[in-house]
Each structure stands twice: as structure tokens, then as C-alpha cells.
Amino acid sequence: RKEVEQDPGPFNVPEGATVAFNCTYSNSASQSFFWYRQDCRKEPKLLMSVYSSGNEDGRFTAQLNRASQYISLLIRDSKLSDSATYLCALYSSASKIIFGSGTRLSIRP
Amino acid sequence: DAGVIQSPRHEVTEMGQEVTLRCKPISGHNSLFWYRQTMMRGLELLIYFNNNVPIDDSGMPEDRFSAKMPNASFSTLKIQPSEPRDSAVYFCASSLSTVDGYTFGSGTRLTVV
Numbered sequence: 297r298k299e300v301e302q303d304p305g306p307f308n309v310p311e312g313a314t315v316a317f318n319c320t321y322s323n324s325a326s327q328s329f330f331w332y333r334q335d336c337r338k339e340p341k342l343l344m345s346v347y348s349s350g351n352e353d354g355r356f357t358a359q360l361n362r363a364s365q366y367i368s369l370l371i372r373d374s375k376l377s378d379s380a381t382y383l384c385a386l387y388s389s390a391s392k393i394i395f396g397s398g399t400r401l402s403i404r405p
Numbered sequence: 406d407a408g409v410i411q412s413p414r415h416e417v418t419e420m421g422q423e424v425t426l427r428c429k430p431i432s433g434h435n436s437l438f439w440y441r442q443t444m445m446r447g448l449e450l451l452i453y454f455n456n457n458v459p460i461d462d463s464g465m466p467e468d469r470f471s472a473k474m475p476n477a478s479f480s481t482l483k484i485q486p487s488e489p490r491d492s493a494v495y496f497c498a499s500s501l502s503t504v505d506g507y508t509f510g511s512g513t514r515l516t517v518v
Contacts, residue, residue, distance in 0.1 A: 328504045339496055339509035340448070383448065387504055392461060397447035
């Protein structure tokens with residue numbers, strides 16, 4: 297089983313919609329979690345860290361569910377510019393971050 | 406802050422040739438990571454350094470791959486000899502504190518023909 301798993305999508309939603317996707321992880325000892333955004337032919341960029349209490353940044357909300365071992369990302373009032381691939385990541389043992397394969401999101405006008 | 410700088414941006418080489426990818430981390434960051442990204446396998450960690458010392462190279466696919474970090478401001482990833490299946494985007498990333506996430510460079514798109 298992969299350490300981090302994501303639905304590859306694509307998620308195709310209309311502008312203004314709310315969209316959410318999850319990411320499951322297998323290592324219950326994982327301590328830190330992240331969401332990265334990657335645009336086509338660009339590098340991944342940190343979108344937000346995921347804290348135990350959940351956190352919100354504008355239209356973006358990240359949640360952590362330790363009992364079920366998943367993290368989620370919710371995007372409200374989606375914009376065309378939100379179209380990208382969203383990678384979840386976790387800080388595993390030995391000081392390294394493991395990435396999921398990413399979920400493709402496409403926002404249509 | 407110039408960010409993580411990688412060179413070259415694109416590399417096309419023939420099978421069997423040596424390829425050297427370069428990375429300059431963000432000044433002050435003490436950890437450096439080399440990743441490879443392909444459609445099939447996603448983003449894979451190849452090797453990482455902490456304070457210029459290789460910590461974990463378990464992701465390096467074969468002996469054809471080697472990485473060095475001679476000082477805090479420079480690292481190389483070398484493939485010798487290169488093969489078509491090495492074609493991928495190679496990212497370098499650096500961090501001051503891993504728990505705060507990484508900053509990635511723009512990547513090197515390698516094509517081996």
C-alpha cells in the first residue's frame with residue numbers, strides 16, 4: 297500500500313462551486329501534513345499546512361482526521377485560476393516529506 | 406530571495422551520455438532534496454542532504470545515479486550513463502525546517518533519446 301494515496305481525478309466543476317478532495321495516509325505516526333498546488337509544467341508550491349485543529353486560508357480549508365487517517369482540502373467559490381493539480385504530502389520519519397500523486401482539478405466557466 | 410535555482414531548465418541528451426543537474430538552495434536552508442516526477446510514478450524522493458551530508462539515498466534508483474553537496478550553496482545530481490527511462494522532471498527543494506514544508510526549484514526537464 298502506498299504511504300499516501302489520492303484520487304487522481306480529474307475533478308471538473310463549474311466556477312463558483314465548492315469542491316473537496318481527500319488524501320489517505322498509512323503511517324499513523326505521521327506528524328505534519330501539507331497541501332501543495334502544482335500548475336502545469338511548474339514546480340509544486342506550498343498551499344497550506346494542515347494542523348490538527350484544521351485551518352482555513354480564505355476560500356481554502358484543510359482538515360486532518362487522525363482516526364481515519366486522511367486529510368482533506370475544501371475549496372469554496374472556486375475560480376478558474378484554481379485549476380491545477382493538488383498534491384497532499386506528509387512529513388514521514390527521517391525528516392522527509394512524502395507526496396501523493398496529486399488530484400487534478402479543472403474549473404470550467 | 407531568488408528561491409531555489411536549478412539548471413539547466415531543459416536537457417536533451419542521447420542514451421549513454423552523462424547528465425549533470427545542478428541546484429542552488431535558498432541561502433540559510435540546511436536541508437536539500439532531489440525529487441523526480443513522472444506521470445506514472447508521481448513525485449519520488451531520490452536523496453536528501455542535511456547540513457551537506459547525505460542522509461537518505463534509498464530512493465536513488467540505480468548506481469547510475471549519484472548526488473553530491475560539496476557546500477551549503479550547491480548540489481549536483483549526476484546520471485551516468487543515462488537511459489531513456491530516466492526521462493522525467495527533476496526537482497530540487499530546500500528547507501530550513503521540514504515541518505514547515507519545502508520550497509521547490511523550477512525543475513529540470515530531462516529527455517534521454
